[in-house]
Structure formats: C-alpha cells, structure tokens
Amino acid sequence: MNETHFLKVENLTKLFGGLAAVNDVSFSVDKGSIKAIIGPNGAGKTTLFDLLIGVQQPNSGSIWFEGKNIVGYKAHQIADLGMSRTFQTIQLFGNMTVLENVMVGRHARTTSEFTQVGLRLPKFLREERKIKEEALKNLELVGLGLQADKLADTLSFGQQRLLELARALATSPKLILLDEPAAGLNTYEIEELRNLIYKIRDMGITVLLVEHNMGLVMRVSDEVLVLDYGQVIAEGSPEQVRDDPKVIEAYLGVEVNDFGGEG
Ligand SMILES: Nc1ncnc2c1ncn2[C@@H]1O[C@H](COP(=O)(O)OP(=O)(O)OP(=O)(O)O)[C@@H](O)[C@H]1O
Numbered sequence: 093m094n095e096t097h098f099l100k101v102e103n104l105t106k107l108f109g110g111l112a113a114v115n116d117v118s119f120s121v122d123k124g125s126i127k128a129i130i131g132p133n134g135a136g137k138t139t140l141f142d143l144l145i146g147v148q149q150p151n152s153g154s155i156w157f158e159g160k161n162i163v164g165y166k167a168h169q170i171a172d173l174g175m176s177r178t179f180q181t182i183q184l185f186g187n188m189t190v191l192e193n194v195m196v197g198r199h200a201r202t203t204s205e206f207t208q209v210g211l212r213l214p215k216f217l218r219e220e221r222k223i224k225e226e227a228l229k230n231l232e233l234v235g236l237g238l239q240a241d242k243l244a245d246t247l248s249f250g251q252q253r254l255l256e257l258a259r260a261l262a263t264s265p266k267l268i269l270l271d272e273p274a275a276g277l278n279t280y281e282i283e284e285l286r287n288l289i290y291k292i293r294d295m296g297i298t299v300l301l302v303e304h305n306m307g308l309v310m311r312v313s314d315e316v317l318v319l320d321y322g323q324v325i326a327e328g329s330p331e332q333v334r335d336d337p338k339v340i341e342a343y344l345g346v347e348v349n350d351f352g353g354e355g
C-alpha cells in the first residue's frame with residue numbers, strides 16, 4: 093500500500109524490442125494538481141499514458157493509484173477506478189452526433205448488464221436518461237452545448253478536441269490524462285483551453301497533461317516532469333524546469349513553441 097500519494101509511479105519501464113520507450117520512470121502527482129509531462133518527440137510521453145491507462149502493460153515497475161497498484165489491471169477496470177484520457181490523434185465517430193460521441197464514453201461505465209441493455213429494462217432506460225443529461229452537461233462545460241445534435245464530422249478541429257475532452261469527462265474521472273490537447277489549436281482556442289483546464293481542476297479532477305506548447309505548460313502547470321529518451325531528466329516548478337541546463341540541452345535544435353513566454 094502507498095496511500096500518501098494520489099498517483100505514484102515507481103521505476104516504470106516499457107520495452108519495445110530493444111528500445112526502452114519508458115525507462116525506469118518514477119514520479120508522483122498530487123490530488124487536485126495540474127502536472128505537465130514534456131519532452132522532445134519520441135521521449136515516451138504517450139507510451140507512459142498508455143501504461144497508466146492500461147492499454148499497454150509495463151515490463152516492470154508499479155503504478156499506485158489511490159493506494160492500489162494498478163499494474164495488470166485492464167483498461168476498463170482502470171476507467172472504473174476513475175482515470176480517463178484524450179488522444180493525441182483525435183478519435184471520434186464522425187458519423188455520430190456530438191452528443192452520441194460523449195454518451196459512448198459514458199457507456200464504458202454503466203452498471204447495467206449487457207442483457208438488460210438488450211431487453212431495454214427499466215434500469216437501463218433510467219441510466220440512459222441520466223447518461224444523456226450528464227453528457228449534455230459536459231458538452232456545455234466545454235462550450236459545445238449548442239452543437240449537441242450536429243454530426244461530429246462537421247465540427248472544426250478545435251471543437252473536435254473539445255468534444256474529446258467532453259467524452260473523457262463523461263466517465264466522471266478523478267484523474268484525466270490529456271495528450272497534446274493544444275495541438276492544432278489557434279492562440280484564442282489555447283487560451284480557452286487553459287481556462288477549461290482550470291475549470292476541470294476546480295471540479296476536483298486532477299490533470300496530467302502531455303503538451304508541446306510551452307506557453308501553455310508554463311502558465312497552467314503546478315509541476316512539470318521532463319522526459320528524454322524514456323527517462324526523467326528533470327522535475328519541478330515550470331520555472332525550475334525551464335532554467336534546467338539538462339532540459340535546455342534536450343531541446344537544443346528543437347523548435348520550441350514559446351518556451352517560457354508570457355503570451
Ligand atoms: N507500439 C509501439 N511499438 C514499437 N515502438 C513504439 C510503439 N509506440 C511507441 N514506440 C516508440 O517508443 C518511443 C516513444 O514513443 P511515444 O509515442 O511514447 O513518444 P512521445 O513522447 O509521445 O512522442 P510525441 O511527442 O512525438 O508524441 C518512440 O521511439 C516510438 O517510436
């Protein structure tokens with residue numbers, strides 16, 4: 093048991109053939125905080141998310157989530173414990189409505205058995221109505237309330253990212269993992285995203301954020317973890333990390349978007 097931390101990752105390693113995509117990574121996340129994970133392309137950020145959420149299994153190490161080591165848990169079990177994520181590449185059902193896309197996310201967590209769904213028993217119908225109400229609330233939260241009946245395909249790119257966020261929120265997570273939510277957004281949309289991240293945090297949801305947009309990372313995060321070639325090279329406040337020579341070296345030759353800027 094390790095009850096002192098909300099999320100604590102210990103010596104986590106994931107090998108792909110000879111490559112250690114995640115290499116002996118340890119860190120923790122405080123409940124109610126916003127933590128960013130940064131690092132050059134291929135540093136292992138998305139792989140780390142895949143390990144946390146249970147779609148990939150580590151070769152070694154532990155992941156303590158609210159005192160439970162969740163290594164070996166299936167993705168749906170981890171979702172039930174209260175972890176959800178958005179994808180680096182948008183993954184929506186384009187020919188379903190915006191509302192339906194959010195409801196699909198929620199169905200991952202309904203308690204009705206499959207047979208009840210098939211028979212349309214009252215419990216299922218009650219849940220269905222609740223799911224719809226919750227989905228609409230989440231759409232309103234991200235500013236897509238008026239788009240609920242549109243096909244997901246017809247949304248702008250920025251709106252599709254918001255829809256992914258609404259869907260991740262639909263599972264009522266305690267911890268949400270956002271994989272490059274600002275990618276492809278314009279300056280105005282990134283500002284809106286920042287406010288939305290604060291709103292999510294203020295709802296009591298802990299936020300873990302993978303992001304290349306340093307302007308956003310520097311302003312929104314309580315703490316930053318830096319990965320390079322699968323390993324942790326720095327961890328601390330945004331300012332500490334920004335001024336760390338190892339971080340500066342890792343980013344040498346990389347075009348960094350607004351690193352440390354006020355924006
Ligand atoms: N399923 C896989 N099979 C083999 N190698 C993989 C797999 N997934 C990722 N990798 C490799 O693991 C390393 C880490 O990839 P990962 O996608 O986690 O990086 P990242 O930090 O998310 O990068 P980016 O910023 O470009 O999204 C890369 O070298 C990548 O090629």
Ligand SMILES: [Mg+2]
Nearest residue numbers: 137138139180
């Ligand atoms: Mg990635």
